[in-house]
Structure formats: C-alpha cells, structure tokens
Amino acid sequence: MKSQDIRQKFLDFFESKKHSIVPSAPMVVKNDPTLMFVNSGMAPFKEYFLGNAQPKNNRIADTQKCLRVSGKHNDLEEVGYDTYHHTLFEMLGNWSFGDYFKKEAIAWAWELLTEVYGVNKDILYVTVFEGNDEDGIPMDQEAYNFWKEIIPEDRILMGNKKDNFWEMGEQGPCGPCSExxxxxxxxxxxxxxEGKSLVNMDHPQVVEIWNLVFMQYNRKANGSLENLPAKHIDTGMGFERLCMVLQDVKSNYDTDVFTPIIREIETITDKNYGKNNEVDIAIRVISDHVRAVAFSIADGQLPSNTGAGYVIRRILRRAVRYGFTFLNKKEPFIYRLVDVLSKKMGKAFPELKSQKQLIENVIKEEEASFLRTLDQGLVLLNGIVEQTKGDTVSGEKAFELYDTYGFPIDLTALILSEKGLKLDEEGFNAELQKQKNRSRAASEMSTDDWTILVDDAEQEFIGYDALEANVKITRYRKVTSKKDGDMYQLVFNLTPFYAEGGGQVGDKGYLKDTHGDVVYILDTKKENNVIIHFAKNLPDHLTETFKAVVDAKQRQRTEANHTATHLLHQALREVLGDHVEQKGSAVHSKYLRFDFSHFSKLTTEQLRDVENFVNARIDGKLPLEENRNVPMEQAIANGAMALFGEKYGDTVRTIRFGQSMELCGGTHVKNTADIWHFKIRSESAIASGIRRIEAITSDAVKDFYFDTNRAYFEIRDLLNNAKDPVKAVADLKDENNELKKQIETLLKDKAKNIKGDLKNEMTEINGIQFLAKQLDLDASGMKDLCFELGSEYNNLFLLFAAENDGKALLSCYISKELVAEKNLNAGQVVRELGKYIQGGGGGQPFFATAGGKNPDGIKEALEKSENYIE
Incomplete structure (x- = not known):
C-alpha cells in the first residue's frame, strides 16, 4: 500500500466516524510561548483542551506536521543512527473534545489497524498505565477492561509513568495513555x-505506532492533580512507522516516504545505500533533515541565528556536515532534493509546491555559507594543531572553534584522530556545560497556577471599536524570570488591548480603579487563544471593576505602520511582479519591517516607484473596508490574500484599502490619509531570495524630515553657506582623494629611502637575515617594504611594527625558501605575537599581518620574534 493511500485511508475512516477532517496546522508556532514548533499532533488544539475555545466539531481528525529537535522532546541526535526516529514526522490523529472517551478510542484504533489496514493481530501489543503511588493515581483499570475484550490479556502490558502517562508540560491537561x-x-x-520483553526497549523492529491519550486530569503548579471538567481523547500515530508496517519493510527509510529521496542522494553523490554503515547514516540524516528544513521554510521560518531560525539552521548544518564528512560533498547539493520531495508530498502538502523555488534558494545559500565556515574552521583547526604541545588538543580551544565559528565538534574529533591526536573531551564538555548553565539561568522561569476570580472562560476582544472599557479581572497568575523579575499576567472578561500577533506588537496602557489607583499594562500577548495582559504589580482591589485604557498614541502610530505594510505588499507586487509574497513583518509604533520573496536587490528607481505607489494611496484617502467573520473559502474567492505559515480559522477577517485586500487580525487606520506619509529607510537581503524593507510613517516621517533638514543647514554652515552644497561636497571629496594619492606617494618614497638603512640593520642568525623593527609607516607601506626587501633575499625573516591611530600593527615576511626548508609560518608567527598587542591576525605562510588595541605591547612582540629562528 502506497503512503498516500495509507494517509487517505486513515482520514476516510475517521470521517466515517463523524470526525471533521482538518488540514495540518503550520509547524512553526506563533501564539504559544511554551513552544517553538508543533511537536505533537495535539499542540494546535491546546486551546480546546484548556477550555479557552470551542471547536466547530467535537470530533476532529488530521495528519499534523511535527518537529522534535529541542526542549523535552528532542530526537535530533538519534536521527540517522536508528531507523525509526525523525526530526520532522507526520502524526495521524483523531480527537474528541468532551465527546467520546476510552471505549470508542480503543475500539476504533483496533478496527482501523486490524480490519481496514489488515495488520496481523498476533504482532500487536498494548500497554496500560500501571498507576503511580506518588501522584495517587490508580491503575487505568477502565482501559484494561476494554482492551481485554479484544486482545488476549498476555498481550496487555503494564506501563510506568514515563511511558504511559502523557503530560502537556509542567502544568496543564494530562492523563494516562495506552500505546x-x-x-x-x-x-x-x-x-x-518474546516480543513483550522488547516493548519500550528501543528495539528497531518492536516499536510503538499509536498512542491513545485519555485526557482526564489537570496538573497544577504544585504538582497535584485535579479532574478536568470534561474528558478528552488525544491520539497520535506515527505515519512513517505505520508505512513501515504496512509496506512490510524493516526500516522507515525503506518505505516510499523516503526511498525517492535516498535514490536521488545516491545519484548525486555516487554512493550506494546499504553498503557502508557510515554512508547509510549520512544518507538517512540528509533524507530526514531536508524534509524538516523544507517544511519549516514553507511555513515561514527561515534559518537564522536566534530562536526557531537557529534550530532550522542547526538541522541543515548537521545534514551538510554529514554530506561533507561521509559523502565527500564539498559543494551544495541538498537543495537539489527539494524537487523530489515536492513531487512526493506536494499533493498532501501543497505549500511544498508553491514555495519550491524559495525553499531551494534558501537551502542552497545556507549550504554554501556553512561550507565556507567549514573551510575556515579547517584552517583554524590546523593552527590549533600546530600550537598543540603533546598529543591532546585542549577542550577549551575545541569549544571556541565550536561556539565562535560553528565548527562541529564531531568533525574536530574525526580530523584529530586522523592526525594521530586526541581531543580533551572532558574539557570540551565542561565548557559546553558552562554555556548551557548560563543559558538555562538566563531563561529560568516559574509560573504559578491561575487564581480564578470570576468563573468565566469566555473573553471578548473589543479593541477594533474601542480603546477604553470597563473590565473585570477574571483570573491572574504570577510569573518569575531572571530577565524580568516578578510579573503578573491578567485576564479580563473583555479587553480593548490588542495582543501581539501577525507581526503587530501588543498594546500598552493602564488599568484605573474607582479609587484612582493605576496599574500599567506593559505588554499584551495571546496564549492558547487567551489575551493576557502583563503588569509589574497587581491592583489593590482585584474584584472591582476597572477602567482599561489603551495608549492611544502608540496604537495610532502602530495602526499607521500596519496599514502601510498592506499597501507596501500591494506596491511590491505591482512594481516587481506577482511572485512577491510576504515572508514576515514587524509592526511597531516607531517603524515597520517587511520581508518578501524577490530574487535581486531593488534599484533606486524601483524603490522610488514603490514609495510613490504607497504615497499615492495615502493621498487617495482610501477608507477602511472591514469584514469580520467571513467564511475562509468566501474570503479567498473574493480575492483576499492569505499568508503562508499563518493559521486561519473557519471564519476570518478581511481588510481592504482600495485594491489591497488581505486576511488580517491586526488593527488599522480608518483612512489611509491617517498614515500621513510613507518613507523607506533601507532595503537589504536577509536570505537567498528574501529581501527586507524597513520604513517609517506618520510622526516618524515628520521627525525624519526635521532631522534631515537640520543636518542640511549644519552642512551648509560647515561649507561656508555654499549655494550648491552637493557640488561643494563633491569638490572636497575630489580634493581629499588627490591628497590621499600624494600621501601614498610620499609614504612609498619614504619606504624606499629607509630601505638602505634597514638593510644595514639586519643581522644574520643561523644563516637567516633577521630584522625586527618599529616603523613610522602604515600597513600598506610596511607591506611594500617587506616585498621590496624580500625580492633581494632568499633567507629573510622580517617583523615590522607600527602604531596608527592608537592601534598596533604587525607585518611578518618570511622568504618562501625558509618556509619550505625551516617549516616557518608567518601566519602562525603573527597569531602568537598578536597576543602581546591584544589582537590577532593571519595570512599566508610567507606574509601575514596582525592588528591589536595595545601599542604598548609592540616592544615585547619585536623582542620575542627572534625566538623563532634561534
């Protein structure tokens, strides 16, 4: 049975059981601070389990893209070494929100596996929670009784808390499960x-394929459990493992989910899968990781140096280094696998097809960048090896190479072993642990349970229509972190505060009680469909009615910038073409940032055309046309643009200004005239095929023109009130260039004049002409002098130093004959002597330079240079 048919049979089966089939949510999480990525099938439905929202149907089924590479669920380092762990995987799931419970979940799982898919009952085992005295939770006798009606009791195994009690996190809904x-x-x-002895023992052919979670408890901050008001079902079946079983193979990588990618890797690398263990691991790593990276980019998460972007970059770099080390691929090739992937999975996940070109461009650029890093790292590692005394390389040095330059530690260890050296692994691990402790300390946070003041789960947002309202605090909790100290999170029954989302920052403002006391709202965010307000302290009278007031000035400026992003999007598509798609945005009160897909830098004329297009819409005084609660299909049919990577509900809100129409939950001006003016401040590349525009509107533009005008008159004053300041500056520039040329000529003449004196100062040591001296020259002059002297000798060792603008410079020249005969290296010399001037440098074996911030160290550096030839 093909994988596409396996996926469809699952969805068809649960549709026949009156489940609504919903599409996979984007893998990148945006409104849940506890998650970077969807790491289980239930993550997109947390708001339903928490009771913060009601689903359209209490029965849902889907296939969900999941990523497990960080935090509690981290399978990254196991991927490739076994045949059943993955970074990205599909989780087939059926869900009941307060509807059916254990009996139906167990019966339907058995029916689907054994009757629809035809899995042999004799190869199946099930587990049941055995109970836990510490929590006071009894054995799940109810599930056991249902199972023994359909499977022999000797195939029902008891499972401990680790394996058979599922928890969302440190707090929240949880419950026993049957695997x-x-x-x-x-x-x-x-x-x-016997098979039962291998269950949950990490055996590659005795594996869990489906987990039935029975959500019936709530874990509180103090660790205690309470019953949930409604019981839920949360199931997750590993699609890749199911395919392995139904396609009668012994590895997930032997299923048709992976074989097309593996065949393509074999073709590109001229390596054969199944012949060599190291090659096999590398191919599995690459075939897995390209899926994770491709889906992440399609869902809007580009590789970067922070947060979720860093996780994606780390996954891709792991794939690159396995290709580099074991498949001998020294040029980008992983991007070429995207075509096969999109053909294989594009039907189920159309975003792979629509974003294919972008995914390829980003991966190719990331590969090339990291391969350059590897080349640089190899040079640095060779330098470390040269400086190493003995047979063991310092763990501290290896960690610096790993942490500062991104050079993989396993690659370091491999190269050292090939050179007959050892790595101080204990020292490296100690440095790594120090870094982890620093990171953990910086991000430590404790969260109290919610204190309920009003038993009202419904919350209404009225911020589209009002900036003030009389509100009640329905619940609050204290959150403590090293970064922010104590903070309080408040939930109101209704709120005019907009919660951060869609790139727009959250509102600020204040609460005022009847006594005139004020509590400032410092930020507003959304968590699992609940709008949460952040404050440094609690009101004195928690149960009163408060006047909630949004900072109107900040909201107005933010709205101007948000509306400008819509007009900018329209302008870019008009000026550059329909290939332009929004890839991210940040809307603040002071500026806006807009990321979009485009293949080249915008010209000055294009930027001017974009600005003019937006400002024409501002001058046109276009009114806001807003429609709320529009069915998603109808909104798209009417021409509204949806953004990839965003999670939309069954009904959406559309925003139109003239011909610009988008799905958007943010706040906007009532008329484009309120924006006043639009000005682009910068345009740049942030990734291959992704550009970024930063711009300002409203008061920020007024400040910009005021500052520009002031600077203009200050420049005119400096130019003695020249009638044409531009021409005056151009004349000064020409004059400056001419003077620079004259200075360079003078310095060269100076160097020639002192060459004879320097030749007389040389001393011969061990057959080498040696000179170490401080000169009154710049870096260029010292270089010219080195090569002029070098042309006259084949046994020359020079170290020149200079002080320029409070900084120290070193230049080292060694005749190529000495480099070959005496194993001398100018690059190594300046790296080691650079420590005396508190700097560093490098170069070629025969010529290298260094710079530092301590000119006082020049004398010692010159003195130490003689040690290299004595």
Whole structure:
C-alpha cells in the first residue's frame, strides 16, 4: 500500500466516524510561548483542551506536521543512527473534545489497524498505565477492561509513568495513555525472544505506532492533580512507522516516504545505500533533515541565528556536515532534493509546491555559507594543531572553534584522530556545560497556577471599536524570570488591548480603579487563544471593576505602520511582479519591517516607484473596508490574500484599502490619509531570495524630515553657506582623494629611502637575515617594504611594527625558501605575537599581518620574534 493511500485511508475512516477532517496546522508556532514548533499532533488544539475555545466539531481528525529537535522532546541526535526516529514526522490523529472517551478510542484504533489496514493481530501489543503511588493515581483499570475484550490479556502490558502517562508540560491537561506496539521481527527472531520483553526497549523492529491519550486530569503548579471538567481523547500515530508496517519493510527509510529521496542522494553523490554503515547514516540524516528544513521554510521560518531560525539552521548544518564528512560533498547539493520531495508530498502538502523555488534558494545559500565556515574552521583547526604541545588538543580551544565559528565538534574529533591526536573531551564538555548553565539561568522561569476570580472562560476582544472599557479581572497568575523579575499576567472578561500577533506588537496602557489607583499594562500577548495582559504589580482591589485604557498614541502610530505594510505588499507586487509574497513583518509604533520573496536587490528607481505607489494611496484617502467573520473559502474567492505559515480559522477577517485586500487580525487606520506619509529607510537581503524593507510613517516621517533638514543647514554652515552644497561636497571629496594619492606617494618614497638603512640593520642568525623593527609607516607601506626587501633575499625573516591611530600593527615576511626548508609560518608567527598587542591576525605562510588595541605591547612582540629562528 502506497503512503498516500495509507494517509487517505486513515482520514476516510475517521470521517466515517463523524470526525471533521482538518488540514495540518503550520509547524512553526506563533501564539504559544511554551513552544517553538508543533511537536505533537495535539499542540494546535491546546486551546480546546484548556477550555479557552470551542471547536466547530467535537470530533476532529488530521495528519499534523511535527518537529522534535529541542526542549523535552528532542530526537535530533538519534536521527540517522536508528531507523525509526525523525526530526520532522507526520502524526495521524483523531480527537474528541468532551465527546467520546476510552471505549470508542480503543475500539476504533483496533478496527482501523486490524480490519481496514489488515495488520496481523498476533504482532500487536498494548500497554496500560500501571498507576503511580506518588501522584495517587490508580491503575487505568477502565482501559484494561476494554482492551481485554479484544486482545488476549498476555498481550496487555503494564506501563510506568514515563511511558504511559502523557503530560502537556509542567502544568496543564494530562492523563494516562495506552500505546499500541508492533513486533515486525522474523519468526526466527521471535522464537528466540518474546516480543513483550522488547516493548519500550528501543528495539528497531518492536516499536510503538499509536498512542491513545485519555485526557482526564489537570496538573497544577504544585504538582497535584485535579479532574478536568470534561474528558478528552488525544491520539497520535506515527505515519512513517505505520508505512513501515504496512509496506512490510524493516526500516522507515525503506518505505516510499523516503526511498525517492535516498535514490536521488545516491545519484548525486555516487554512493550506494546499504553498503557502508557510515554512508547509510549520512544518507538517512540528509533524507530526514531536508524534509524538516523544507517544511519549516514553507511555513515561514527561515534559518537564522536566534530562536526557531537557529534550530532550522542547526538541522541543515548537521545534514551538510554529514554530506561533507561521509559523502565527500564539498559543494551544495541538498537543495537539489527539494524537487523530489515536492513531487512526493506536494499533493498532501501543497505549500511544498508553491514555495519550491524559495525553499531551494534558501537551502542552497545556507549550504554554501556553512561550507565556507567549514573551510575556515579547517584552517583554524590546523593552527590549533600546530600550537598543540603533546598529543591532546585542549577542550577549551575545541569549544571556541565550536561556539565562535560553528565548527562541529564531531568533525574536530574525526580530523584529530586522523592526525594521530586526541581531543580533551572532558574539557570540551565542561565548557559546553558552562554555556548551557548560563543559558538555562538566563531563561529560568516559574509560573504559578491561575487564581480564578470570576468563573468565566469566555473573553471578548473589543479593541477594533474601542480603546477604553470597563473590565473585570477574571483570573491572574504570577510569573518569575531572571530577565524580568516578578510579573503578573491578567485576564479580563473583555479587553480593548490588542495582543501581539501577525507581526503587530501588543498594546500598552493602564488599568484605573474607582479609587484612582493605576496599574500599567506593559505588554499584551495571546496564549492558547487567551489575551493576557502583563503588569509589574497587581491592583489593590482585584474584584472591582476597572477602567482599561489603551495608549492611544502608540496604537495610532502602530495602526499607521500596519496599514502601510498592506499597501507596501500591494506596491511590491505591482512594481516587481506577482511572485512577491510576504515572508514576515514587524509592526511597531516607531517603524515597520517587511520581508518578501524577490530574487535581486531593488534599484533606486524601483524603490522610488514603490514609495510613490504607497504615497499615492495615502493621498487617495482610501477608507477602511472591514469584514469580520467571513467564511475562509468566501474570503479567498473574493480575492483576499492569505499568508503562508499563518493559521486561519473557519471564519476570518478581511481588510481592504482600495485594491489591497488581505486576511488580517491586526488593527488599522480608518483612512489611509491617517498614515500621513510613507518613507523607506533601507532595503537589504536577509536570505537567498528574501529581501527586507524597513520604513517609517506618520510622526516618524515628520521627525525624519526635521532631522534631515537640520543636518542640511549644519552642512551648509560647515561649507561656508555654499549655494550648491552637493557640488561643494563633491569638490572636497575630489580634493581629499588627490591628497590621499600624494600621501601614498610620499609614504612609498619614504619606504624606499629607509630601505638602505634597514638593510644595514639586519643581522644574520643561523644563516637567516633577521630584522625586527618599529616603523613610522602604515600597513600598506610596511607591506611594500617587506616585498621590496624580500625580492633581494632568499633567507629573510622580517617583523615590522607600527602604531596608527592608537592601534598596533604587525607585518611578518618570511622568504618562501625558509618556509619550505625551516617549516616557518608567518601566519602562525603573527597569531602568537598578536597576543602581546591584544589582537590577532593571519595570512599566508610567507606574509601575514596582525592588528591589536595595545601599542604598548609592540616592544615585547619585536623582542620575542627572534625566538623563532634561534
């Protein structure tokens, strides 16, 4: 059975059981501070489990893209070494929100596996929660009784809290679970060891394929459990593992989910899968990781140096280094796998097809960048090896190479072993642990349970129509972190405060009680569909009615910038073409940032055309046309633009200004005239095929023109009130260039004049002409002098130093004959002597330079240079 058919049979089965089939949510999480990525099938439905929202149907089924590479669920380092762990995987799931419970979930799981898919009942085992005295939770006798009606009791196994009690996190909904395991070993293997003894023992052919979670408890901050008001079902079946079972293979990578990618890797690298263990691991790593990276980019997360972007970059770099080390690929190639991937999975996940070109461009650029890093790292590692005394390389040095330059530690260890050296792994791990401790300390946070003041789960946002309202605090909790100290999170029954989302910052403002006391709202965010207001302290009278007031000036400026992003999007598509798509935005009160897909730098004329287009719409005084609660299909049919990577509900809000129409939940001006003016401040590249525009509107533009005008008159004053300041500056520039040329000529003449004196100062040591001296020259002059002297000698060692603008410079020249005969290296010399001037440098073996911030160290550096030839 093909993987596409396996996926469809699952969805069809649960549709027949009156479940609504919903599409996979974007893998990148935006409104849940506890997650970077969707790491389980239930993550997109947390708001339903928490009771913060009601689903359209209490029965739902889907296939969800999941990523497990950080935090509690981290499978990254296992990927490739076994045959059943992945970074990205599909989780097939069926969900009940207060509807059916254990009996139906168990019966339907068994029916689907054994009757629809035809899995042999004799290879299945199930587990049941055995209970836990510490929590006071009894054994799940109810699930056990349902299971023994359909499977022999000797195939029902007891599971501990680790394996059979599922928790959302440190706090929140949780409950016992029943796992279904499959034993696909050969009959000969089964005869040797009984399958039940291998369940949950990480055996590659005795694996869990489906987990049925029975959500019936709530975990509180103090660790205690309470019953949930409604019981839920949350199931997750590993799609890749299910395909392994139904396609009768022994590895996920032997299913048709992966084989087309593996065949393409074999073609590109001229390596064969299944012949060599190291090659096999590398191919599995790459075939897995390209899926994770491609889906992440399609969902709007580009590789970067922070947060979720860093996780994606780390995954891709792991794939690159396996290709570099074990497949001998020294040029980008992983991007070429995207075509196969989009053909294989594009039907189920159309974003792979629509974003294919962007995904390829980004991956190719990231590969090339990291390969350059590897080349640089190899040079640095060679330098470390040269400086190493003995047979063990310092763990501290290796960690610096890993942490500062991104050079993989396993690659360091491999190269050292090839050179007959060892790595101080304990020292490296100690440095790594120090870094982890620093990061952990910086991000430590404790969260109290919610204190309920009003038993009202419904919350209304009225901020589109009002900036003030009389509100009640329905619940609050204290959150403590090293970064912010104590903060309080408040929830109101209704709120005019807009919560951060869609790139727009959250509102600020204040609460005022009847006594005139004020509590300032410092930020507003949304968590699992609840709008949360942040304050440094609690009101004195928590149960009163408060006047909630949004900072109107900040909201107005933010609205102007948000509306400008819509007009900018329209302008870019008009000026550059329909290939332009929004890839991210940040809307603040002082500026806006807009990321978009485009293949080249915008010209001055294009930027001017974009600005003029937006300002024409501002001058046109276009009114806001807003429609709320529009069915998604109708909004798209009417021409509204949806953004990839955004999660939309069944009904949406549309925003139109003239011909610009988008799905958007943010706040906007009532008329484009309120923006006043639009000005682009910068345009740049942030990734291959992704450009960024930063711009300002409203008061920020007024300040910009005021500052520009003031600077203009200050420049005119400096130019003695020249009638044409531009021409006056151009004349000064020409004059400056001419003077620079004259200075360069003078310095060269000066160097020639002192060359004879320097030749007389040389001393011969061990057959080498040696000179170490401080000169009154710049870096260029010292270089010219080195090569002029070098042309007259084949046994020359020079170290020149100079002080320029309070900084120290070193230049080292060694005749190429000495480099070959005496194993001298100018690059190594300046790196080591650079420590005396508190700097560093490098270059070629025969010529290298260094710079530092301590000119007082020049004398010692010159003195130490003689040690290299004595």
């Amino acid at each position: 279904i395991h499959v034993d696909i070993r050969t009959d000969e293997e089964k005869a040797k060891v």
